[in-house]
Amino acid sequence: MDSIVENVVVKDGVDQETVDAVREVGGAYKHGWSTDIEMEYAPKGLSPDIVKLISEKNEEPDWMLDWRLAAYERWLQKKEPEWAMVDYPKIDFQDQYYYARPKSMETKPKSLDEVDPKLLATYEKLGIPLKEQLILAGVDGAEELTGAPRKVAVDAVFDSVSVGTTFRDELLKAGVIFCSISEAIKDYPDLVKKYLGSVVPVSDNYYATLNSAVFSDGSFVYIPPGVRCPMELSTYFRINAENTGQFERTLIIADKGSYVSYLEGCTAPQRDIAQLHAAVVEIIIEEDAEVKYSTVQNWYPGDENGKGGIYNFVTKRADCRGDRAKVMWTQVETGSAVTWKYPSCILRGNETQGEFYSIAIANNMQQADTGTKMVHLGKNTKSRIVSKGISAGQAQNTYRGLVSMHPRAKDSRNYTQCDSLLIGDKCGAHTVPYIEVKNNSSRVEHEATTSKVDDDQLFYCRSRGMDEEEAVALVVNGFCKDVLQALPMEFAMEAQQLVAISLEGSVG
Amino acid sequence: MLTINNLHVKLEEEDKPILKGVNLTVEAGKVHAIMGPNGSGKSTLSYVLSGKDGYEVTDGTVNLNGQDVFGMEPEERSSAGMFLAFQYPVEIPGVGNMTFLRTAVNAQRKSRGEEEMSAAEFLKIVRLRAKELKIDADMLKRPVNVGFSGGEKKRNEILQMAMLEPKICILDETDSGLDVDAMKLVADGVNSLRNSNRGFLVITHYQRLLDHIKPDYVHIMADGQIVKTGGPDLALEVENNGYKDLLAGVA
Ligand SMILES: Nc1ncnc2c1ncn2[C@@H]1O[C@H](COP(=O)(O)OP(=O)(O)O)[C@@H](O)[C@H]1O
Ligand SMILES: [Mg+2]
Numbered sequence: 001m002d003s004i005v006e007n008v009v010v011k012d013g014v015d016q017e018t019v020d021a022v023r024e025v026g027g028a029y030k031h032g033w034s035t036d037i038e039m040e041y042a043p044k045g046l047s048p049d050i051v052k053l054i055s056e057k058n059e060e061p062d063w064m065l066d067w068r069l070a071a072y073e074r075w076l077q078k079k080e081p082e083w084a085m086v087d088y089p090k091i092d093f094q095d096q097y098y099y100a101r102p103k104s105m106e107t108k109p110k111s112l113d114e115v116d117p118k119l120l121a122t123y124e125k126l127g128i129p130l131k132e133q134l135i136l137a138g139v140d141g142a143e144e145l146t147g148a149p150r151k152v153a154v155d156a157v158f159d160s161v162s163v164g165t166t167f168r169d170e171l172l173k174a175g176v177i178f179c180s181i182s183e184a185i186k187d188y189p190d191l192v193k194k195y196l197g198s199v200v201p202v203s204d205n206y207y208a209t210l211n212s213a214v215f216s217d218g219s220f221v222y223i224p225p226g227v228r229c230p231m232e233l234s235t236y237f238r239i240n241a242e243n244t245g246q247f248e249r250t251l252i253i254a255d256k257g258s259y260v261s262y263l264e265g266c267t268a269p270q271r272d273i274a275q276l277h278a279a280v281v282e283i284i285i286e287e288d289a290e291v292k293y294s295t296v297q298n299w300y301p302g303d304e305n306g307k308g309g310i311y312n313f314v315t316k317r318a319d320c321r322g323d324r325a326k327v328m329w330t331q332v333e334t335g336s337a338v339t340w341k342y343p344s345c346i347l348r349g350n351e352t353q354g355e356f357y358s359i360a361i362a363n364n365m366q367q368a369d370t371g372t373k374m375v376h377l378g379k380n381t382k383s384r385i386v387s388k389g390i391s392a393g394q395a396q397n398t399y400r401g402l403v404s405m406h407p408r409a410k411d412s413r414n415y416t417q418c419d420s421l422l423i424g425d426k427c428g429a430h431t432v433p434y435i436e437v438k439n440n441s442s443r444v445e446h447e448a449t450t451s452k453v454d455d456d457q458l459f460y461c462r463s464r465g466m467d468e469e470e471a472v473a474l475v476v477n478g479f480c481k482d483v484l485q486a487l488p489m490e491f492a493m494e495a496q497q498l499v500a501i502s503l504e505g506s507v508g
Numbered sequence: 509m510l511t512i513n514n515l516h517v518k519l520e521e522e523d524k525p526i527l528k529g530v531n532l533t534v535e536a537g538k539v540h541a542i543m544g545p546n547g548s549g550k551s552t553l554s555y556v557l558s559g560k561d562g563y564e565v566t567d568g569t570v571n572l573n574g575q576d577v578f579g580m581e582p583e584e585r586s587s588a589g590m591f592l593a594f595q596y597p598v599e600i601p602g603v604g605n606m607t608f609l610r611t612a613v614n615a616q617r618k619s620r621g622e623e624e625m626s627a628a629e630f631l632k633i634v635r636l637r638a639k640e641l642k643i644d645a646d647m648l649k650r651p652v653n654v655g656f657s658g659g660e661k662k663r664n665e666i667l668q669m670a671m672l673e674p675k676i677c678i679l680d681e682t683d684s685g686l687d688v689d690a691m692k693l694v695a696d697g698v699n700s701l702r703n704s705n706r707g708f709l710v711i712t713h714y715q716r717l718l719d720h721i722k723p724d725y726v727h728i729m730a731d732g733q734i735v736k737t738g739g740p741d742l743a744l745e746v747e748n749n750g751y752k753d754l755l756a757g758v759a
Contacts, residue, residue, distance in 0.1 A: 454598075455561065456598050457598055457599075459559075460597070460598040461600075462581070463558050463559070463560075463583075463592055464583075464586055464608075464616075464672065465587050465612050465613075465615040466612060467619075470611065474603055475600060478600050478601055478603035478651065479601070479602055481601075482602070
């Protein structure tokens, strides 16, 4: 494998004052509160019995349990990967809860009206209305506001279980299935059997294998042939319980000629002990279909000394199976103590397209190792990567990307743009692109820049009345513009504010 | 309104004095012009007034409407009514001109305890102001100063000034690099902001700007000091005879 490794750590030129003033972001995390709710836990630790118990709690058929147990056996034989540029204390997998659900969810509510008001209030407080209502949001200047307000359907996952999915009936009328994966296993076993594990095989990697054994819930989406999903779909993940890992599983299937835009949001309370999150997202895109998958990841990042926070080990992959299938990943990663995440595109069909837009912000002691894999298998396939990494405090931010052109992937193209922005001189930015081209008609372009927040820009903003934090937020949002524009409108605004919040205290 | 008293400034990094005792008072409603050879300290004065890093005030005071300017952060000075139209406006990639303006207007309002300007009201005003400066819709959308021509950058500074409605406007060589038409536009923009509550400090190399923006006083700056003060005629004298004779006369 050809590998170009370019390590850039800029350490000069920023004055001590700025550095000294790098303060905590912990206080700035807005979702650090927790919900006091009666929970039901499976016993701590991981064993075949726990796997059986999770399966039983979800009232799963035997084939599912067998699948899980096989994954568990695989996991026992696997080793935790160490190649990423992240450094964290060894996780004791026996000291975790693998299943936690609100007591009130023991018997599944039939509709949102039956859901515990405390749970509904939790999401309300997070700004995620589970009432079926229109979500109104605008971006930027008013003149940029276009189009009518749109509906967004939400699946809300609280610790290990889905508490409810909105707009289900309306979606079903269009033929769209949107429900929790636990329900899909029962109600649509054929679809689940056919597709589950077909993009991310059980033994793909350590965390994916773990997830396959113990995933408790997540979302399921099926868009039938030729259907344009009538609204945005979204899943909102909340880790509430202490010492509890969240292992969600998302399966999205876009059948021939269909389209869907899917959003994912995540938060967790502020806790001193790090928590584990190991999700798997699989997307199957058939001929002429298109999927947009956007994430705003705002897990608790830990305090300014690196205490607590979410360890986020995620496997996300989209398989463009049919010709002309398209996928677009957009991610805004601001939270987590440790992020390990590489949303990937398998460009299997001819003329398929994969795009990856990413903003990764790491402040204080956060560590992010994130990027993408573009695997070109079909002819005339195209991929585009735009990555914006921002580091502040003592954070380390690594872009790790693989672009691979197989012998059969004739006349394919990739364009990668990878920009890093540094705030202060104790943080680091690293770019690790791997490029393998196995045919001579394909082209791969890679551009990378590293810069520091420019003092003249900050002074210019301040001389117009913005305080330093506002100025930094504005300049950084400008730096991220290409990616922010790729987000659905409802998310772009939230993402802009998040950029500002996650950089609070990064300058002084 | 703005009182500069015995201002001494040196570079923070090295012991190089740049301003060596500047005394100047700009009254509300008046236009003061500062002329002087390259390197005499005009831009430094404008930067120190607006609070840029890298300079150290070794002596003297600056007072804006009773407030000690050196006790204020740049953004506080701005909200208190100080505005500098930069000699070299800064580019901010990815940030729409309009977004920048609105953020600035609302930041100032917020710090003064006023309500934010609504999107609709802002749009109305900005369009009106932009039209006067022949700034089209496209220029309002483009990222701040990125790819702007010299003239566009300067007009954009005046647009910011018009939107922020400052009490004291400092213009640092706003005329340099402008053709006659562009200069006329900029001058008209400035003149339309002239009123009895607002003071101006216009830094320029050339008399021609002062044909359009009629100053009340003209000061000549040389080697970090104001060496001569007069009426509009003084600018003409510079135009005709250069600084050499003038400075020789002073020395
Ligand atoms: N940041 C700086 N670093 C080094 N020299 C500077 C700096 N700022 C100003 N100077 C020097 O101070 C003097 C005055 O500069 P300036 O204020 O730009 O003059 P003017 O605007 O009148 O042309 C010049 O000799 C210039 O080289
Ligand atoms: Mg100058």
